[in-house]
Amino acid sequence: MAITSANQLELLQTAEAVAREKMIEPELVIEAMEDSLARAAKSRYGAEMDIRVKIDRKTGNATFTRVRTVVEDELVENYQAEFTRDQAKPYFEAQRDPANFWSREGERLADYAGGPQIGDIFQEQVPPVELGRIAAQSAKQVILQRVREAERDRQYEEFKDRANTIINGVVKREEYGNIIVDVGRGEAILRRNEKIGRESYRPNDRIRAFVKDVRRESRGPQIFLSRTDPQFMAELFKMEVPEIYDGIIDIKAVARDPGSRAKIAVISYDNSIDPVGACVGMRGSRVQAVVGELQGEKIDIIPWNEDQATFLVNALQPAEVTKVVFDEEANKIEVVVPDEQLSLAIGRRGQNVRLASQLTGLDIDILTEEEESKRRQAEFNARTKLFMEALDLDEFFAQLLVAEGFTDLEEVAYVDQDELLTIEGVDEGTAEELQARARDVLEARNKAALDNARALGVEDSLVEFEGLTPQMIEALAKDDIKTLEDFATCADWELAGGWTTVDGQRVKDDGLLEAFDVSLEEAQNLIMTARVSLGWVDPAELEETVEETEENDVEAGA
Template sequence: MAITSANRLELLQIADSVAREKMIDPDLVLQAMEESYAKAAKSKYGADLDIRANIDRKSGELQMTRVREVVQEVEDYSTQMTVEEAKAHIDNPEVGSLIIDELPPMDFGRIAAQSAKQVILQKVREAERDRQYEEFKDRQGEIINGLVKRVEYGNVIVDVGRGEAVCRRDQLINREMFRNGDRIRAYIKEVRSETRGPQIFLSRTAPEFMAELFKMEVPEIYDGIIEIKAVARDPGSRAKIGVISYDNSIDPVGACVGMRGSRVQAVVNELQGEKIDIIPWNEDAPTFLVNALQPAEVTKVVLDDDAERIEVVVPDEQLSLAIGRRGQNVRLASQLTGLDIDILTEADESERRQKEFEVRSKLFMDTMNVDEVVAQLLVSEGFASLEEVAYVEIDELLVIEGFDQDTAEELQARARESLDELNAKAIAEAREMGVEQSLIDFEGLSPQMLVALGKDDVKTIEDFATCADWELAGGYTTVNGERHKDDGILEQLDVNLEEAQELIMAARLQLGWVTEEQLAEDAATEEDGEGETSQETEA
């Protein structure tokens, strides 16, 4: 394998041929050759030596050199030498200088040549993988067309031109079958660089696949006049898509449906007959949900922003339609809006309201010693607790039919007396549980709150100050994509997160754990952060 003048240019021709075949830079092939020659030379002269190979990019001439570094104190005699030893090679050597000795032409032998070949092949493969990764990493989020190369255990291996991609079994639409040579269209969901090469993962079930298909079929979406705001799919069965138009003259639903349904039908055909509901998007969550639950009719919507839940009331005969087959309709509507949905019939809601009415009426009858008619009048006017009756402006009681000044004053007096009795019992109960006076005297906690805290073993102001706001007010934790409710100690007493945070900070301030200045700085920092976020949003 000695390099002669006759085959020097052949090196360059081989490098150019391999580069064209693998679609990589010719210089990368030459670098691989240089590394392979250096490795072969080391196997002959010694693996510890620093031997380098250089192929002239114009003439193809191969030059082999041994390199040693000039150092103050030699640690490796194979690659280093002292200043004194270097004087025999160059004039005025300095620490850090390199002594380069040219090696004579050599015949590498069969084993060395085979080793060199393996290095070249490995380097070319690495360069090819890098090229594939660079090409496909920026195409993540696009739709790609390819040919089915083979099917392994339900996973479809796709030839995408300059590489292979895989569409896993769980990313294929149900009952979808592909054979070798079939054409397939899919969404590039992820591109990963791994040791065995770039891994391109495709999907036909991703919501983004449907969005991209509509983008291809509807010019208004491609131009940005219409935007797809949300997509929810039950692949192969049904889907819901929320769209909005930024041009008042263009109907987003009509544009997506197309003339005689031509546009939406093209998407349906690609998705194996998947039924698609196109819904006008609305910033108002309840309005959007009413649209999303189509074709069911909705008579009432109650939104709980903190819990990210929404309660929907439908006519009795519409319940099965709203829920859908196997809960499909409500599940897709929930995915589309990002809200947990509770569906009630009008009969269920009426029964629940009746029970609430009876419970509140009984509360007023038992605690204020009034008859059923008076209690029901109070509930009908929206009064739900003793505190509301006791401390409301007296004029709000006087507007109730049949209530005069004396009646209103008597009701408030009874409500306050009952509250005092209940509060006294609650404080006594809290003391029996071991709640300390420091917590009882802390401003902002009602006697009922003290009892709830005592039951949860929060008995001192120090215990209270160490609580987190969600421990008091409750909250939600997302685990594996599912929201789970965390009950708060004071949640049943209508304490929200903001109120809980204020109480905790007041306790820490009273204990000296924080100062007013620190609280002011924290508040200013939060406001600055919100301002920056707002500016970014506007930009």
């Protein structure tokens, strides 16, 4: 088949028809045709030639051009597409027309002045090719491939901006428990672990889901849906509650046990609007619409509060809370409830407290009033015994110290003496004696811990490192950390402890220095100080990093 005047216009008509069918730009189809014709021409004239095809967008006329580039003499590799300045001169002189010469900047050479330069391009028209059956089939494959790529790019561009939104579709089929959904100009997948409970679908069923992710892959854009994602419920409320859509009410947090129960925290920026009441709606109409979409999932709507303790009390509803103790360093909170409220606070299979923990981002321990009383009494007795044995005090005097808030020997040894004098019956002499005894005990303990650490093989580099107590050094030695280099290679969580999520459950990682109340930030500072002292880290670079982090924190806060 030749490119003749009879089928020139047919090229444009075919391009427009394909573009309309695939909903892509006609220009992309024409470019694919130019590429396919150029490949067919190379098969005729030679694969090493640089053959380019240009189709006139108005007439459909296809122009075949051979292109050669002027390069340095020693850099010529492909003699069909490159030539030297001396080789280029005869072509130019023979035609006496610079119209076929182009500079490397893309400007047509106005005159011969100085002859062709390195980087200049020479082009000449060649006769159109006859497309045989094989060449025509190859050209068709090139066009189809380019069209498919353009279609995939269009689909990705269309759906990438729809991530984190709700989309409606029609079920096409089920594959190994995964649902393939027709979403208009593409297909999406709802994996079986993203479905609510045991819900099932049949072909042609309508479905509403949350676009969790859109990825560009070689086989085309992959659209992943979810009906279990907490944000799916948040988006449903946004659709049902105009105040949320308008920004008057804000959803601060969502926690879900898909298909069973959920908690959602909301806040109103208008004092005249009750956020909980607005989300519930008249006679529960708004929340029931969301519940119906989520297969009957029970939803607790909770007022959000900046005070974490207050927010937690709200999150544990319907259980009543009598006391909250918050540990900021450990990001942990203890909640005390009446004995008869314990099962309600925990919920069936721990559901209520688990959702409250997800909603607040806190690790929650729930105690009954009786358990808390027993624990407080046990702590009181343990501290009393500590002071009696270590300081050689009678029970009454030891109890006085505990009642005044002293918890360990360090507090007694190094507290301002005036604080001891506030205790009834304690004068200056008694206070001095108490502190002297506490310091003697601490010094003896430190010496014993240090001797034990040295016996385990701890080197002076770790002993002399500022920031570690003898007891800490002993604990590190027991875990085979015996040099400053060993310490510098530790991770912060190895020292301070932390939490790891395994199979959706939070698992506690015990830290080597966790018993000494070393926080994650303190562990980071100790490790970095060790690395600086060893020369592993440049202090100037570390200071720049700290400054950048602080600036980013300020910008994020702003």
